[in-house]
Amino acid sequence: MARSWPFAGRAAQLSEIRSAARGLVVVGPPGVGKSRLVAQAVREAEGVAWVRATAAAAELPLGAFAALLPSTPPSGNPLGWAADAVRAPVLVVDDAHLLDGASAALVHHLVTRGRTRVIATLRTETPVPDAVRALWKEDLLPRMELAPLTAQESAAILERALGGTVEQSAVTRLWQASRGNVLYLRELVLSGVLTESGGVWRWRGPLAITPSLRDTIAGRIGGLTPDEREVLEYLAYGEPLGADLLSELAASAAVERLEERQLVTVDFEGRRLQVRLAHPLYGEVIRHGCGTLRARKLLRRLADTVTATGLRRREDVVRVAVWRLDSGPVAEPGLLLAACDRARMVRDLELAERLARAAADAGGGLPAAMALGTVLFYADRYRESEEVFAAAWGLEMDDYSRTTCGVYRAFNLCWGLGEVGRALELLEETEHSVSALDARQGARGTRASIEAFVGDLDKAAATLRSTMTMGPCVEPRNVRAFGTTEATILAAKGRATESLEVVARTGAALDSAAHALPSLRAALLDAATQAALYLGDLDTAEHHADQGRRLDGEFGAWARAVVEFGTYRARALRLRGRVADALSAGREAAARLPSRGVWAGFCLGELAQAHALLGQLDAAEEALARAEATGLPLGPPVVVPLRQAMAWTLAARGDVAGAIAALLALADQALPVQTPFLLHDVVRLGRPSLVASRIIGEGPLVALFARHAGAGTGAELDAVSLEFERLGLILHAAEAAAQAARRYRDRGMTRAAQAARTRAWALSRRCQGARTPALLDLDVPELTPRQREIALLAAQGLTNREIAERLVVSIRTVANTLYAVYEKTGVSDRTALADLLLG
Known part of the structure; x- marks a missing residue:
């Protein structure tokens, strides 16, 4: 972690402060980063004086300015004397709402006199001295409202502070907990709520706050009457609460006072008026000050009151179950199982496991066991899941329970433990042990999905058809x-x-x-x-x-979603040519892989390919080795990406022939959806004749792959490159352009070759450092410093005369230089030059 908390974002606000000629007033809630923003804005300014107002200094006239004033005041006009003593061209007044009256008058005087640029910070919704308020009321200085950080700004700060990628779900949770408050965000990170794994910082929970943050928030909450504290306690354990419901639990007058103090918010959600704590971290502080017996009493009353309303919302069953569980033993397995099901649906798997185990302890029997086994499967705890399902399998069940148990156990055997044969045998046993049509169809349909995954597509299609012919599917x-x-x-x-x-x-x-x-x-x-x-x-x-x-859900517990779709995102980014971004996405996905599982080859193959394209060969081979050690090679969806990455790693090491041989062999084993990409890789590696007749399939991309393989001239390759660019496949476009340059060069078409090479170079600049064999001999257009200077000015639209005047050269010199630039780059006018140099 960086020693000092980094500054990031706020570019517009920085610009506004720096460009405010007379100064500016920055207003925002505590901890939002007002002081840090101003400090960053004046960091390079000369002659900056700081005044930091405090409540203690406000006890003395001009107390905040004590460090800037001579020790002996005059006998005449103290305000004029003080203004003359402040000689700094820039004055920053931090927390100006705490200034005493004389200091506030001095600030106002300095602004009106106009010799000093004044930048002041104020706390939102806080009483302000009249002289300070007049700064914007009288249009002396502009007022800037500083909002909390956005989620994107928070992510930028976190990554700079931690020196690595922060998982998106962790960013979201930190932003929600801090509400974009910079101080709170920093303290949450310092509490150790994040942990690093594989270069990615992840939330490890539960939420914890540092003692200093707790004291800060407690100070913000301030003193409370007993009835106000009771309202906050109910909200700390149960928010959001309907206003009517809360009025049954606590005094309405106390809620109104807390709303006036901005400690709670009251807003409509649909037709319901909901009450929440004004900040999520208030709840942490309130709960910290609540004893065990008191907490149990509050939780029981919350559960009883919400139950009396009839559990009208989906979330109510989970909330009531958790309140009852936290307040003591629960003897209602039905409630716990209903809550477990809801928690599983929103992928709060930790809570779902807790509820399932509690249901089992409460006598939930078979339903509780199946719920637990299912949750453990989703939580990637496959051995434990199989133990639970195996124990349940021998119990007496109805058709619905038998099918449910068989299907989920088969899921776990296949996608968790990689035991496809056992999974298929279990589904066949399940189908033969039940009589209801929908139960038998469910078991057979699941078999089709497993057959598809392992690559037996014809058999999977036949199984699915036979499932539908068993009878009407209702x-x-x-x-x-x-x-x-x-x-x-x-x-x-x-x-x-x-x-x-x-x-x-x-x-x-x-x-x-x-x-x-x-x-x-x-x-x-x-x-x-x-x-x-x-x-x-x-x-x-x-x-x-x-x-x-x-x-993945709000709680970030379903790793499969992160791995599977994070990998797909990495693949899309790689195809776009955003290889460094693809690497980052791949790392985040790989950080959530279990110690052993099906998706390792799929995920780590994509990660390894990104490393290979960036020339990071040791890292690529490390990812490949990890995949081999931890992956379950069940079928083409997970095997092919890994073998494809191996081929690209060979190519990056210079063994292009070996890479081509590997890709050709792999194409014979791949699924039809994968084959065109593998065969096109051979084209990208320079051997189109080997695959030109084999690239077939529907859609514009496969058709373009085939065009690329069959392109015989530089012009045809240029056209292919343009089409790749139109589709957004920038790396492919760069490679096709580079191949066009070689084709032109081989035929002695020097100018066309230079134009194609220049275009390939320009496209490759957008690929974040990607290196492939097609781009290896790509020369950056060799412009001299003077040529580049004139070219950039021309690309920006300046005429030859304007360039000559700016650089103090003749118009003829500019014209001759541009002619040389056009010859070297292969472009012929300013518009093309702008596309090349300015992107």
Whole structure:
């Protein structure tokens, strides 16, 4: 972590302060970073004097200015004497709301006199001396309202402070906890709530605050009457609470006083008037000061009162269950299981596990065991999950329970432990042990999804068809699951348009479900992302990947969503040529991999390929070795990305022939959705004749791959490059342009070769340092310093005469220099020069 907390963002505010000729008043809540912002703004200014107002100094006239004034005051005009003594051209007055009357009058006098540039900071919603208020009321100085940090600004500060990537869910939780308050954000990080793993900082929870932050917040809360403290206690344990509900628990007058003091907020959510603490960290301080017996009493009353309302909202069942659990033993397994199910749906897996175990302790029996086994599977604790499911399997069950247990146990055996054979045997046993049609269909449909994953697409399609011919499929969950499996099979077969049609239809069915069904949603988004990538629609692919990433839930506990869709995001970024960004996304995904699992090859293969493209070969091989050690090579979705990364690592080490041989062999084993990318890699590595007749498939991207493989002239390669650029595949565009340059050069077309090479160079600059064999002999246009200077001015639109006047040279010199620039770069006018040099 950086020794001093870094400054980041606030560019517009910095500019506004620096450009305020007479000065400015910065207003914001405590801890928002007013003083730090001003300090940054005047850091390079000369003759800056600081006045830091305090409540103690306000007891004395001109007390805040004591350090700037002579020790002996005059007998005449003290204000004029003090103003003459302040000789600094820039005066910063921090916490000006604490100034005594004489000091405030002095600040006002300095501003009106105009010799001193005054920058003052004030705390929002705090009484201010009249002389200070007059600064903006009389239009003497502009007033700037400083808002808390945005989530993006918080992320920038965190990454600079920690010296590494911060997982997005951790950024979100820190931002929500701090509400963008810089002081609170810093103290939360210092509390140790983050931990580093694989170069990525992750939330390790639970939330903790430092003693200094607790004291700061307690000071902000201030003194409380007993009834005010009671309101805050109920909110600390139960927020948000409806205003009507809270009035049953505590005094309404106390709520009104707390709202006036801005310690609580009261807002409408729909038609409900909800009361919350004004800041999330207030709850931490209030709970810290609440004894165990007192807390239990509050929790029991909260649970009883909300239960009496009929548990009208989905979240109520979870809140009541947790309140009862925290207040003592619970003998209501039904309540605990309902809450567990809801917690699992929103992917708060830690809470779901706690509720499932409590339900088991309360006599929940088989339902509690199945709930626990399912939660452990989602939490990547596969061995524990299998132990729970295996123990439950021998119990007597109805058809629904048997199928549910069989399906989830098969999920865990396949995608958790990599035991595909056992999973398929279990599903066959399940199908034969139940009689209800929907139960048998559920077991067989799950078998189709496993067959698709391991790459047996024809068998998976046949299994799915046979499932549908067993009888009418009326169970809504089966309908959605079968639609998801169909979309997956079609996407894997390279039938992307058909897959997206099924995705749309099945997605609408999922939208109508009573529960969010994140697992089915994840599988559907996986198919949609694959189809979009296959069609070259990178915007849609990234959109689906972001949707999938958000399935991780508010609590960031579902690692599979982070790994799977974080990897897809990395792939889309790599295809865009944003290789360093792809590396960052890949690292974040890889940090959430379990110690052993199915997704290692898929994720670490993408990470290794990004390393290889950046020339970081040791890191690439380290990622490959980790994948080999921790991955379960079940099928093409996870095996092919790893082997593809191995090929690119070979190429980066100079063994292009070995890379090509590996890619050709891999293409014979890959899924149809993967094959065109592998064959096109051979084209990128310079051997298009080996694959020109094999690249087939639907969509504009595969068609462009085929055009690239068949391009015989520099002009055709130029056209391919332009189309790659239009689709957003910038690295591919750079490589095609570089190949065009070589083709032109081989045919003696010097000027065309230079133009293509220059374009390739310009495109490669947008690829964040990517290095590939196609770009190895790419020369940066060799412009002299004078040529570059004139070229940049011309690219900005200056005429030859304007350039000559600025550089004090002749117009002829400018014209001759530009002619040489055009010859070296291969461009022919200012517009093309601007595209090249200014991007």
